[in-house]
Amino acid sequence: MKKYTPMIRQYLEIKKDHEDALLFYRLGDFYELFFKDAEVASQELNLVLTARNNSDEKIPMCGVPHHASASYIYRLASKGYKIAIVEQLENPAEAEGIVKRGVVKIVTPGTIMDELSDQSESIFIAGVHDYDYGYALCLNDMSSGKLISFNVEHDVDKLIASLLNYNTKEVVVQKDLDQGLKRRLQFLNEMTVSEVETVEILNESTPLYNHIDNQFNVEAIQLLLSYLHATQMKALYHLRPVQLISNDGYLKLDYNALSNLELLETLQSKQVKHSLLGFLDHA
Known part of the structure; x- marks a missing residue:
């Protein structure tokens, strides 16, 4: 088995229980992604893919700022991905060794809530x-x-x-x-x-x-x-x-009628704005 740093070992242990999700792993003011997750996220979100040195191996990684993460999470979930949010579960100042972390929430395509804007349609x-x-x-x-x-x-x-x-x-x-x-x-x-x-x-x-x-x-x-x-x-x-x-x-009304009449979203932009629902929301 490859020798990894304690942090990467922790990441892999958490990832093992969430193979079907992209792991947003909290490190300071950023959520970091590693290995295959980083490659997927960098492609889907147009992020710069970098690498983390681990002995003789370079581990693919990319990240997003914690304060701006909602929009990135929304974009991924809208494309069908599940996102497991990993947070620190103890005060770093009181931790012995590596800070304990764990999944606190899994955002899925159907459970987007905090990530929605006021202009978003109901999901x-x-x-x-x-x-x-x-x-x-x-x-x-x-x-x-x-x-x-x-x-x-x-x-x-x-x-x-x-x-x-x-x-x-x-x-x-x-x-x-x-x-x-x-x-x-x-x-x-x-x-x-x-x-x-x-x-x-x-x-x-x-x-x-x-x-x-x-x-x-x-x-x-x-x-x-x-x-x-x-x-x-x-x-x-x-x-x-x-x-x-x-x-x-x-x-x-079937799906085609709802779509062609632009009742819930516009045909071209797929947004609520300028649809009938969008106008009613501002009436």
Whole structure:
């Protein structure tokens, strides 16, 4: 095994538990990335790729200022990446040896919140539960705390249309979900599929959905809430009780209609500004 400095060994130990995320490792006033993460971030963010000397090896590295990190994190998450934020967990002045660090939050394409600007459109993350003759969905807009749940027919095209209508950027599914359905979802542009192996039911979250009787909807809600708590690593007090929605009696606009009418974002710039929603926000 290669001989690394204590800091790089710490970085690699944390990275081992977060292989699917880019590690933003806090060093002073910067978040640093190393190895493959640095190469990816430098390309996606147009950052200068440098190297850190480690014995006879040069380790690729790049970094972003802590005070300006939100915009970089947003750009990466918008491109489908997950970002694990590593902070110092003790006072450096009191540390014995290397300062203890750990992941305090994982920003994903569907859990962007602090990184959003006032001009940004709502971004949803969805939990999908397949109950053989239909799909139960639970969607959340992290910035507002809104939670909704509804059901669609057991038709993959209708499921995808429902997800696109809500500007869903991330879909959370159980690991044993049908592989064919997973592939259809993964094929969609600008939508990340995240898997959960074990759903953790948290007692503090039950008041958000204890008014809902349909067990299929409850399972979709529990799936999504379990993922949110695992990635945000804190109590989500801003989440609102789940609103159960029935699509009966409503005029439905498909994704193409929403896009061509520029209701939520403009066709060219893909921004809320100058869309109908943008004008209504300033009315």
